[in-house]
Amino acid sequence: MLRVEDIHTYYGDSYVLRGVSLEVPQGSVIALLGRNGVGKTTLVRSIIGFTQPRESKGIFFKDVDITQKPTYDIVEMGMGIVPQGRRVFPSLSVEENLTLGASKGAEGGKWNLERIYELFPVLAKRSNHRGNKLSGGEQQMLAVARALMTNPQLLLMDEPTEGLAPLLVRAVGDIISHLKEEGLSILLVEQNLSFALKMADHVHVMSKGQIVHSSSPQELTEREDIKSRYLGV
């Protein structure tokens, strides 16, 4: 589904991603772990085209090199993003937030308002509220739902559990499991180790702009050295 090959991304002069490669196979959940500031969000931004890598051997989405494509073309191709910090549009109502990017997508439109409101009843109740009138948890639901409305085949989720109470973390987990069952491929960026281990088929650990460990979630569970060195647990 997605193949990232040796990307190098800078913010101005600061060299953030130092040669990252990874793959997200069709229908799998791949988790990306690491402390703050190691480049996880930059990787997501590079993939979706917010910050284009300065050098790379290519970012292939459905076997098309998207490195030079503008974000809106990448999204049209079937990539969705749940960004860090949610980034709900405050001037738009909940319903406008949802319908803004609504598209039938490559799959012919599995997701529509009706199904979204079924899966997220809280959003149905608040459909006329402005985006900035929602609680943090509701905003997170909206950010996920908004990305689903573009009917993606690959979803990039950047810290979807950040700042959420345990009950809401579980709710996000249920949604991710549900999406996985439906065959969606997901790249999940997380700081919450136990959550990521539960969700993922495969995990990568990042440090200083590079992937320093890749394994199954079971293996990482047992690798105390990696966990204490790179994840601070």
Place this chain on the structure above:
Amino acid sequence: MSFWIEQTFAGLSYGGLLFLLASGLSLIFGVMRIINMAHGSYFILGAYIGVTVVEVTGSWLLALLLASLAVAILGIFMHRFFLRVLGHGVAAELPQVMITVGFLFIIQQASIDIWGGDPMIVKVPSYLDWSMEIGGIFFPVYRIFMLVVACVMAVTLWLGLEKTRAGAMVRASVDDSEMTRGLGINTERLSMAIFGLGAFLAGLGGVIGGGFIGVYPGLDFQILPLAFAVVIIGGLGTLRGAALGSLIVGLMDTFGKALFPELSYFTLFAPMAIVLAIKPTGLFGRA
């Protein structure tokens, strides 16, 4: 008493004219985060083209339409071939503003080359060129017309922004343009359309304003600071701000000139400085 009514009316109608100019400036800033320094040039270009169309065809309505459209096309051209190629984001903003400064000088010189240095006026049709007497006070019909056009435009823009899908795209883009792209929306096409719309409104303002303040070399530099004052007071990127700011500046400029003519720039820019000091984002602006 009649002095106050007359001046208030003059200020409000002048505010209407400023709204045509400032609403576009504000919308363009909202979606692109740049100040269009050529916005005053659109205004004089609208007026000059209006003068010519009236001369050639004799039709003022045609002038209104053709001049605004011509300026809109210029705006779209500027965006498509000069601003858009610079990309988007913080790094593109300064080069983009400098390009608009370049167009300011090009349009300034071109209009002197084409229309000469003498002041001109867009000839207003006789059905608008008279005064209505109400309770012993004379209201120029042309100024009533100006106010009506501004109100119609304000309501149309407001409905367009709040009630349509395109409007939701514009609001989303003002909130967070990067994330708007992240939902598959071509924000470059969107900002081109907004640039064209802003130019259209400024051109329309030019033809209408050219009917009573006329048009002459240097008017671009005179009118642009007024538009700046409007968006600084009202807040950049908001339609409500542009509307309220226009009325405030229109009234302030009119009363300032009537009551303290020697201080007229002070009465105009002092409130702006106060707003900047107390609420730097303007009355309705967001950080």
